[in-house]
Amino acid sequence: MTRALPITPDNLTIPRKDTKTGKQNLVGLSRAQMREALIDAGTPHKQAGMRVGQIWQWIYQKGVSDFANMTNLAKPYRAMLEETFTVARPEIVTTQISVDGTRKYLLRIAGGHEVEVVYIPETDRGTLCISSQVGCMLTCSFCHTGTQKLVRNLTPAEIVGQILVARDDLDEWGVPPGEKRRLSNIVLMGMGEPLYNFENVRDAMLIAMDNEGISLSRRRITLSTSGVVPEIRRAGEEIGCMIAVSFHATNDQTRDRLVPINKRWNIAALLDALRDYPRLSNSERITFEYVMLHGVNDSDEDARELVRLIDGIPAKINLIPFNEWPGAPYKRSSNNRIRAFGDIVNNAGYASPVRRPRGEDIMAACGQLKSATERARKSKAQIEAETRS
Numbered sequence: 001m002t003r004a005l006p007i008t009p010d011n012l013t014i015p016r017k018d019t020k021t022g023k024q025n026l027v028g029l030s031r032a033q034m035r036e037a038l039i040d041a042g043t044p045h046k047q048a049g050m051r052v053g054q055i056w057q058w059i060y061q062k063g064v065s066d067f068a069n070m071t072n073l074a075k076p077y078r079a080m081l082e083e084t085f086t087v088a089r090p091e092i093v094t095t096q097i098s099v100d101g102t103r104k105y106l107l108r109i110a111g112g113h114e115v116e117v118v119y120i121p122e123t124d125r126g127t128l129c130i131s132s133q134v135g136c137m138l139t140c141s142f143c144h145t146g147t148q149k150l151v152r153n154l155t156p157a158e159i160v161g162q163i164l165v166a167r168d169d170l171d172e173w174g175v176p177p178g179e180k181r182r183l184s185n186i187v188l189m190g191m192g193e194p195l196y197n198f199e200n201v202r203d204a205m206l207i208a209m210d211n212e213g214i215s216l217s218r219r220r221i222t223l224s225t226s227g228v229v230p231e232i233r234r235a236g237e238e239i240g241c242m243i244a245v246s247f248h249a250t251n252d253q254t255r256d257r258l259v260p261i262n263k264r265w266n267i268a269a270l271l272d273a274l275r276d277y278p279r280l281s282n283s284e285r286i287t288f289e290y291v292m293l294h295g296v297n298d299s300d301e302d303a304r305e306l307v308r309l310i311d312g313i314p315a316k317i318n319l320i321p322f323n324e325w326p327g328a329p330y331k332r333s334s335n336n337r338i339r340a341f342g343d344i345v346n347n348a349g350y351a352s353p354v355r356r357p358r359g360e361d362i363m364a365a366c367g368q369l370k371s372a373t374e375r376a377r378k379s380k381a382q383i384e385a386e387t388r389s
């Protein structure tokens with residue numbers, strides 16, 4: 001029997017007021033919300049749109065968080081802003097830098113919770129891997145985050161805040177349009193299931209894409225989902241970003257065990273939703289993520305079945321060597337095995353890059369993120385119940 005997994009309740013997101021000052025944070029508000037907030041604070045209706053544009057540019061193009069430095073605003077207006085609002089980012093607890101240049105930030109957010117963000121420099125790009133939730137309600141058996149309970153959803157401010165914090169650290173404010181950026185891509189592949197925090201993730205990504213703001217192209221943003229089927233199309237319509245799916249198995253029995261949400265929406269349902277993703281084409285392909293687990297999902301037969309299943313979907317297969325974590329119940333496939341698997345997929349006409357583990361020395365690789373505080377640990381019984389096939 002298929003057992004329904006619980007749906008995230010709306011009340012998992014805390015309100016937008018700064019807990020210390022009681023002031024409202026302007027970060028993470030949509031333009032319409034910011035306009036409304038400014039009007040409520042006394043800004044004349046007629047000026048509000050222009051003020052939003054000005055403040056927006058200070059926050060998202062120049063990285064300014066002190067109202068006193070917003071020099072194109074009149075002094076009394078700056079004082080009013082200062083009294084009513086903040087431009088707040090999550091607090092950085094630690095920054096770790098790997099020998100390979102990967103940076104991992106541990107951030108503290110309201111309530112004392114912690115989330116991790118990872119910056120991965122490459123020759124042609126710099127990717128920021130951001131989190132959407134504290135912990136995760138799902139229990140993928142190979143994922144470290146999956147052993148931690150869902151604590152709460154991140155607010156739009158906390159999601160955008162991860163980008164602001166990284167840009168502060170990379171000293172990347174005021175880069176002229178068209179110039180190469182150190183932070184050029186975003187992947188929603190950190191802690192949490194982004195499609196179980198849909199509205200907040202969407203609102204944050206709309207800010208990341210806004211041309212007068214952080215101004216990243218929608219094609220440089222990739223949202224990874226474990227397979228929340230009813231929200232996939234919506235991601236294409238309301239965010240327009242690229243989609244990656246944690247596929248990881250070629251039959252329902254194995255996928256039930258690895259990615260238990262498969263018990264609710266199985267491989268056939270998932271593939272239907274992916275075929276339906278808006279704007280699919282050779283230049284806008286779906287990324288199938290496939291974690292290589294020794295003896296579990298890595299045979300030649302699996303590779304052939306994978307190719308058969310995705311037939312007709314513009315796709316790229318991202319092979320991820322399993323990253324181990326303390327107590328993990330799997331081993332990484334050998335390099336030869338990964339190569340042989342990749343060759344079969346590649347010969348069938350799909351790009352099959354192997355995702356080189358980055359930042360292993362600082363536990364920053366995929367699936368290794370987890371709040372160090374671990375206040376909310378899932379019980380063994382819960383994990384076992386949800387991963388039993």
Ligand code: SAH
Nearest residue numbers: 143189192193224225226246289323366367
């Ligand atoms: N919750 C989303 C996004 C976060 S996980 C999702 O599941 O898609 C980002 C990617 O890392 C997913 O493909 C996930 O399956 C993979 N991953 C998780 N744990 C891993 C591990 N230990 N080694 C390698 N990849 C892992």
Ligand code: SF4
Nearest residue numbers: 136140143146192226
């Ligand atoms: Fe959650 Fe993704 Fe980890 Fe699964 S792989 S437990 S959905 S973060």
